[in-house]
Amino acid sequence: ALMAAADRRGLLSLEVLVLSHTRAGEGGDFLGSTMAKGRLPKLRHLVLIDCGFGDEGMLGLAEAVYSNGVPSLEEIHFMWNEIGKQGLCWFSEALKERPATQSSLRTLHFGIPAGTWTGEAFVKGMSCGAPGHLQDPILLSQRKRS
Numbered sequence: 001a002l003m004a005a006a007d008r009r010g011l012l013s014l015e016v017l018v019l020s021h022t023r024a025g026e027g028g029d030f031l032g033s034t035m036a037k038g039r040l041p042k043l044r045h046l047v048l049i050d051c052g053f054g055d056e057g058m059l060g061l062a063e064a065v066y067s068n069g070v071p072s073l074e075e076i077h078f079m080w081n082e083i084g085k086q087g088l089c090w091f092s093e094a095l096k097e098r099p100a101t102q103s104s105l106r107t108l109h110f111g112i113p114a115g116t117w118t119g120e121a122f123v124k125g126m127s128c129g130a131p132g133h134l135q136d137p138i139l140l141s142q143r144k145r146s
Contacts, residue, residue, distance in 0.1 A: 025051045029056040045075045062091045065105070
């Protein structure tokens, strides 16, 4: 319901969106398309911890990043999700293509989802040409899930 409202009218003043420990990942592609349309223009922090976020959601976020639909986004938390290689590829390619002059994204947080290491592939992919606008490109959390 929240994202449907955001898609129709936009949430023009929203700066922090926390979808942790929900089933938001099931609509991750919808979240990304809403963001790509510029419906969340002031969003600075996106928290997607343990919400079932996967490759389709990463494709949606890639579209939002590539279209510069989230011009204020500074930080994204991806910990404890099932993001695969394809999702990481889509997202990293969008970051590489995004014009640094229009970028505010500074930090990406990855963790250990379901006992596997998600951020490792992303780190390797980004090490071959990480966008200059990322100050702290990746923070990999090694905390065990409680």
